[in-house]
Amino acid sequence: MTASTDLSFTILGTGALGGFYGARLQAAGATVRFIARSDAATIARDGLRVDSPLGDLHLDPVEVYRDSDTIPPSDVVCVALKTIQNHRLPTLLRPLVRPGTIILNLQNGLTMEDELAAAFPEARVIAGMCYLCSNKVGPGHIVHLDYGTVSFTPFDEADRACIEPLMQAFTAAGVEVESLPDLHQARWRKLAWNIPFNGLSVLLDADTDRIIADPDARRLAERLMAEVARGAEACGHPFAPDFPERLMRFTERMRPYAPSMRLDYLDKRPLELEYMYRRPLREAERHGVQLPVITALADALAFRDRHNRADG
Template sequence: MISEALPSRLRVAVVGVGGVGGYFGGRLAQAGHEVTFVARGATLAALQTQGLRVFSALGDFTVQPARATDDPGHVGEVDAVLVAVKAGQIPHVAHTLNPLLGPGTAVLPMQNGVEAADQLAAALGEAFVLGGLCRIISAIEAPGVIRHSGGHPSVTFGEFSGQRSDRVQRLQQAFEAAGVTVDLPTDIRVAIWEKALFVSSLGAVAAVARATIGELRALPETRALIERAMQEVATVAHARGVPLPGNAVAAALAFVDALPAAGTTSLQRDIEAGRPSELDAQLGAIVRLGREAGVPTPVYDFAWRCLLPQERRAQPLSG
C-alpha cells in the first residue's frame, strides 16, 4: 500500500478542523497543496463562506477559498489523511474515511493517547496507517478561526515497520516546506508513548487538582504524584514491548519544569468547562492496557475514577 512516487503537490484531507487540524491543514494549503477540510456545523459554514483564518506569532494567514465538505465521499482518493478529531471520536469517524483511500494513501493520526493508530488500523487496514503525533498550543477562537498561542509547531510520524517509505518522505517534504518541523523517529511507537507519558500524567494530576502547572511542580506532594504517574506509563509501555529509554521519566519532568508556570492542560480545561474530554484516551487507556499487561496503575486508576462522573455529564454535549 506504499506508493513509489507521490506527487510533489499532495492531495490532503483534514478530518477535524480544530486547533490541530486547522493549523497544520492550513499551513499545507498555504504552501500550495490541495487540502480539503472535512467538517460540520458552524465550522463547515464558516469555511465555506469566509475560509480558514489562522492567527500565529509565526505569521497570520487566510486560506480563501477553503475546500470544505461534510462528506468524505465528495473528496475522492487522496495522498494523505490528517485525522485531527478528538481521540474519543476516532471509532465513530474511522469508518467514514474509506472513500479517501487509494493504493498509497497515508492516514496520519495526530491525537494524544496511544490507541489512535490501532483504532484506525482496525477499521481501515494496517497498511494505510502511520503512527503519528503533533506538538502545538492552539485552539479554536471561533468557527473557522484558529489561534496558535505557543510552542513551535511540529509533527512526528513514521511507518510502524521503521521503513523510511516514499509516502513518509513526501509528507516530510510537504510539512517542512510549509514551515512545520518534522521528526521521523527510528521507532514511532516509542515517540507515541513518550508523549503519552508526559501529556497524560500531567493532565491526570492537573485535572484532579485543578491547579496550574507551576503550582503542581512546586508542591512536593503533587510533583511526586506526577512522577509516579509517569512511572506507571513507563512500566505499562515496557510490559507491552515498547522500549522507552531509561531516562524517559526524568526527561518528561524536565519538560514540565520548562513549561509556563501559569499554564494548564487541555484535559484539565475541558473537564473544568464541562466539555467532552480525552479522559478515556489519555487515562482510561493506560488503566485498560495496564490491566491487560498485569501492571497496576493506582494513580491513573484513582484519577480516572474521580473524573469519570464529570465526563459522563459532559457527554450529552457532544451530540
C-alpha cells in the same frame, strides 16, 4: 514558508490541531481539503484564521466540506478529531480511502493505528505524534501557542518510505519533523506527558504552569509519569532513565497551557479517557502490571466527566 509538495491532504477535523497543520500546509502551496463540523459554514464564508508565533495566517478561500462523501480523493487523510469520535472513523474515512491512501493519525492516545490498519488494510497507516500547544478559540479561529514538532512513524515497517514525502511536506510548511523507529515506544513517550498533565489540568482545575510550580501537584505529575514509564517498560518499550526529568524540564519552559482535555471539560464536552487512559492501563495489565495512581486518576476523571456533562 517555501513551497511545496506534490501531496494533497484532507484534514478530518478542523480544530486546534487539524486547523493548524492544515493551514500551514495550504499556505506552503499544498492542496488541502478541510472537513469541519459546527463551523463549516463560517469557514466557507470567512476563511480560516491561525494566530501563531510562527506568523499569523488568514486563509480565504478554504476548500471546506461538511462531510466526507463529496470530497475528491487526497493522497493523505489526516485524522485530527478527538478520539471520542473514533467509533465513527470507519464510516467517516470510508469515502476518503483508496488503495495506497496514507492515513496519518495525529491524535493522542494508544492503539488508534491498530484499529485503523485493521479497518483499512488497503491504506498505509502512519502515526504522527504532535508536540503542539494549540487551542481552537472560536469558529474557524485557532490560536497556536507553542511548539509543533511532528514525529512520524509507520504502523507497518513496510510503509516507512511514506514518511520521507510527508516530512518534506510538513518541513515546507515550516513544521519541525522527525522520524522515529518504533510506533509503540513513540506512543508511550507521548503519553508520558498527556497522562499526567491532561488529567491533572482537569482534576486540579489548573494550567500547566500552576501544576509544575506547586510542590504537591508537581509530585503527583511525577508519580503519574513514573507509572507511565513502568507501563511502557512492561510493554517492552522502556524509556531512557533521564526521560521523565527531561519532560518535566520541557514543561517548566512551556508557556502556560490549558491542554485540550481542560478545554473539553470547561466546555462540558466528553473527555478523551478511553484512548488516553483506559487503553494504556489495559495494555500494561495485559503485560502483568497494575498502575494504581493512573487508575485512580482515570476513575476520578470519569466521575468528573459524567457529572460535568450531566450538569450542563
